[in-house]
Amino acid sequence: MTVAQNTVTPAMLRARIVGSEQTPRLGLSAADSEIILRLGGHVGSEIECYSVLGRAMEQARAHIRMAEQAGRTAAGGTVILADCLAGSKGRFTRNWHAPIGGIWGCLLLPDGLLDRARMLLPLTLGMACCEMVREQGISQAAVRWVNDVLVDGRKLAGFLVEGYRAPLSGENWFLLGFGINVNNTTFPAELSASAVSLSQLLGRSLDLPALTASFLARLAWNIGLLLYQEQQDLMVLPDDSGPACHLVLDRWRSLSDTLGRRVLYGYNVEQQPQYRARVVDIRPDGALVMRLDDGHCLTEYSGEVRYC
Amino acid sequence: MSEQIDFDEIFARYRSDPYEYVDVRAAHTGRVALRVQEGDVVAAPSGEWDQIPGTRLFEITRERNTKPVSAKTNGTVSFLAGELEGQFVEAGTRLLTIRHPLKKKEIIEGILKEVLDLFPAPERAKYFFALDIQSRIEKKGARSIVIRPGDEIIIMSLMKRDTPVYYSGKPGVIYSVYFEPGVSVAQGAPLIGVCSEEKLPLIQKIITKVKADWDKFGSSESD
Structure with missing residues (x-):
């Protein structure tokens, strides 16, 4: 059996979190930061590293099923990593190229979120990646709604969240799939103009396990932030008034360049583009508000945009 | 679907009053300023993308x-809680009712919704x-696809989160599909209507009868 190259351990991740994540951020007190780290602390509680997989999502489903068959529950926060994916795919019928050199994997989270946090969960992936990329000195990296990470118009990373119901227990899980181009430098012809990797941008190879740990540490923080926000919502929402805490969205806004942009929108924008509009707002639940050329606004809760 | 449904009664109801009455309620607490009067004709959203x-x-x-708050359906304001103008109301308070004239297609769908097992959208x-x-x-x-409880039939897509939706109704064929790919569905709105295979002929009979009765009825509404 081939030994996996992108090997990250929970201990490496903890060290990364303690080393650089424990400084108060976003104007939060040290005590609140500690709460956030604790809330996200289950991310990477177990990490499985493979040299090759078909799809990380499929491995995650198998992992949950096997745990059930053994009479236990899979650990929330389990991360599955693979050096390369032989059967990876993007949304719809799109290709996703996942050769050796990238960060390919999946995070397993039990579905214990309230509605708004559930809506915002996919944002945390793009936020974590964008933070990690900017930390490498690529300040122009930005998130495109919902969670693609682009650098100068080229896609560096893509993410997809899938739900899964465990067959025996009926427990619901979120499978957070991630794909980040790092040391891989060649892309299929159809992606060569639109994709880019970190090593292409920096002109050097990067320490893949260290970078993976950095991404997971930031994902742990942002998921902790989401859970912290949920706690704040519960504390200040005695009735049906709107949410008071916008920590996740505030952070997303600071990392995204989507607001104010003219976009082409579609549920499957590449195959069935629907309309052109200007992005004017993002709602507290993450929905995108766009103004059409006739001056009327539409709010979209799913789908995707391309800048134009 | 129940065998006990009195189809004649349903037909008679639609024949005598071919309208749907849509109550519009306060979505949350607040002070209300009414902008229509009883008898006003109201328009539904329009434009290529509504x-x-x-x-x-x-x-x-x-x-x-x-x-x-704007009308989601066209029709006439048949009831208005005028006494609530300028008042502070609770969430859920009925503020007005729109009488929406039903087209033949809507009547058929309405009757089918009474006799099919409807499977609702879990989220918007x-x-x-x-x-x-x-x-x-x-x-x-x-209509040749038989589904059973536990089958993964539909994918719900929200904020780039795709969640399988498992069917939980009675076994049967997918008779009506109420969603279109790429168009948002409100929470609780039906996604599909299902009926058992042996009752398919009965459903077809209903549709034929509605179409025939509609023509006899001679309504000016078209489908």
């Missing part, structure tokens, strides 16, 4: 945040059939 709001019905203000989201179901529909048509 981006042009329907007729403004009222505004509701809470903590200096004013929210306009966009929906599409699971790949396996979709390929079977493309080959054979939805």
Whole structure:
């Protein structure tokens, strides 16, 4: 059996979190930061590293099923990593190229979120990646709604969240799939103009396990932030008034360049583009508000945009 | 679907009153400013993407945040809680009712919704059939697809989060599909209508009868 190259351990991740994540951020007190780290602390509680997989999502489903068959529950926060994916795919019928050199994997989270946090969960992936990329000195990296990470118009990373119901227990899980181009430098012809990797941008190879740990540490923080926000919502929402805490969205806004942009929108924008509009707002639940050329606004809760 | 349904009674009801009465309620607490009067004709959203709001019905203000509420369906205001003008109301308070004239297609759908097992949308989201179901529909048509409880039939897509939706109703064929790929469905709105295979002829009989009765009825509404 081939030994996996992108090997990250929970201990490496903890060290990364303690080393650089424990400084108060976003104007939060040290005590609140500690709460956030604790809330996200289950991310990477177990990490499985493979040299090759078909799809990380499929491995995650198998992992949950096997745990059930053994009479236990899979650990929330389990991360599955693979050096390369032989059967990876993007949304719809799109290709996703996942050769050796990238960060390919999946995070397993039990579905214990309230509605708004559930809506915002996919944002945390793009936020974590964008933070990690900017930390490498690529300040122009930005998130495109919902969670693609682009650098100068080229896609560096893509993410997809899938739900899964465990067959025996009926427990619901979120499978957070991630794909980040790092040391891989060649892309299929159809992606060569639109994709880019970190090593292409920096002109050097990067320490893949260290970078993976950095991404997971930031994902742990942002998921902790989401859970912290949920706690704040519960504390200040005695009735049906709107949410008071916008920590996740505030952070997303600071990392995204989507607001104010003219976009082409579609549920499957590449195959069935629907309309052109200007992005004017993002709602507290993450929905995108766009103004059409006739001056009327539409709010979209799913789908995707391309800048134009 | 129950055998006990009195179809004649249903037909008679639609014949005597071919309207749907849509109550519009306060979505949350607040002070109400009504913008229509009883008898006013109101328009539904329009435009290629339904981006042009329907007729403004009222505004509701809470903590200096004013929210306009527009008609989601066309029709006539048949009831207006005029005494609530300028008053502070609770969430759920009925403010007005729109009498919406039903077209033949809507009547057929309305009757079918009474006799089919409806499977509702769990969240406001966009929906599409699971790949396996979709390929079977493309080959054979939805009405030949038998689904059973526990089957993964539909994918719910929300904020780039795709969640399988498992069927939980009675076994049967997918008779009606109420969603379109790429179009948002409100929480609780039906996604599909299902009936058992042996009752398919009965459903067809209902549709034939409605169409025949409609023509005899001689309504000016068209489908």
